[in-house]
Amino acid sequence: MSELVEIRNLTKIYEKKKVALDHLNLTIGRGKIIGLLGPNGSGKTTMIKLLNGLLVASEGEVLINGKAPGPESKSIVSYLPERTYFQNSMKVKELIAYFSDFYQDFRPERAKQMLAGLNISEDARLKTLSKGTREKVQLIMVMSRNAQLYILDEPIAGVDPAARDYILKTIITNYNENATVIISTHLISDIERVLDEVIFIRDGRLILQETVEEIREKKGKSVDAYFREVFAC
Amino acid sequence: MAWNLSSDRPIYAQILEVIQLRIIVGQYKPGEKIPSVRELAAEAGVNPNTMQKALTELERSGLVMAQRTSGRMVTENKEMIREIRNQLAREQVQEFVNKMKELGFDRDEIVTLLKQAEGGEK
Structure with a gap:
């Protein structure tokens, strides 16, 4: 079986020669929770968009299950973009129906259970919900798919610490054992306990790919502290 | 815990x-x-x-x-659990004794302090 994700020589140059990714090489295995970490403008979101086939690479390639992003990869990748994209006039339960129509692997019971856990009414219209609650709803939708790869771009930035814990527990208990979750974030200290591996990128280049336990063992410090050291300004 | x-x-x-x-x-x-x-x-x-x-x-x-x-x-092996419990206790005591020695207390003083602590006295 091929690796879940292979990134080879991946380069993305935007207009005006802005280099977002610079010959990036990395491999991501199955059954892992991975933190994609880097300062602002390091290329995290560009990498995520390339994984989802939303951008075209300038050079190099991305392979998911050995294939370029396309309809096939989209059926096994569940993606949480950094911005919400739902119609605000929709009700939560309409959203559930919408996802059920769109994705064969969507499990409405799972979504309903999580919504109940966070006391979010299915009859609520999205526009009546707070920004943080809308983010929670969106994450619940994404995590309720039975995907092989979950890609979460800044999933916990807008929610309070208690909900953050709930969401992390949701992620731990809901992804299946062969699935991989990629989480891009700045909030390292909040999530490092749930991570297997971290990927540090800067200026579109890979700085480090290492297991969290190895960093703690070798450096004697948390990933958060190590990140601050590596990316000290 | x-x-x-x-x-x-x-x-x-x-x-x-x-x-x-x-x-x-x-x-x-x-x-x-x-x-x-x-x-x-x-x-x-x-x-x-x-x-x-x-x-x-x-x-x-x-x-x-x-x-x-x-x-x-x-495990159903209670002996093993007891042994690990003792092991942990020994480690704790050793650490305590080492720290007290660092502070300059001798054996008798340590014993006195221990008895006082156990009685809840100052």
Whole structure:
């Protein structure tokens, strides 16, 4: 079986020669929770968009299950973009129906259970919900798919610490054992306990790919502290 | 026994200590089933693979045993649990004694202080 994700020589140059990714090489295995970490403008979101086939690479390639992003990869990748994209006039339960129509692997019971856990009414219209609650709803939708790869771009930035814990527990208990979750974030200290591996990128280049336990063992410090050291300004 | 995980040591080692302690104090009793990896991981808020690693380590030591069907149970060997309990106590005492010596207390003074502490006196 091929690796879940292979990134080879991946380069993305935007207009005006802005280099977002610079010959990036990395491999991501199955059954892992991975933190994609880097300062602002390091290329995290560009990498995520390339994984989802939303951008075209300038050079190099991305392979998911050995294939370029396309309809096939989209059926096994569940993606949480950094911005919400739902119609605000929709009700939560309409959203559930919408996802059920769109994705064969969507499990409405799972979504309903999580919504109940966070006391979010299915009859609520999205526009009546707070920004943080809308983010929670969106994450619940994404995590309720039975995907092989979950890609979460800044999933916990807008929610309070208690909900953050709930969401992390949701992620731990809901992804299946062969699935991989990629989480891009700045909030390292909040999530490092749930991570297997971290990927540090800067200026579109890979700085480090290492297991969290190895960093703690070798450096004697948390990933958060190590990140601050590596990316000290 | 709560999961107070510090940030600068490997997580699996800290989780292992918590589970060991839970067995020693009888929160998980000899011969009883312990919660699943998923349940424990969610409770501690840690990665399931990390929890798996801690439990595998405990299996190797013999304190927990994998069951043929599924899950793990605490060993029925009470002697082993008592031995680990004693071992932990010895480590604690040794650490205490070392620190007291660093502070310049001799044996008699340490014993006196211990007796006072036990009686709840100042």
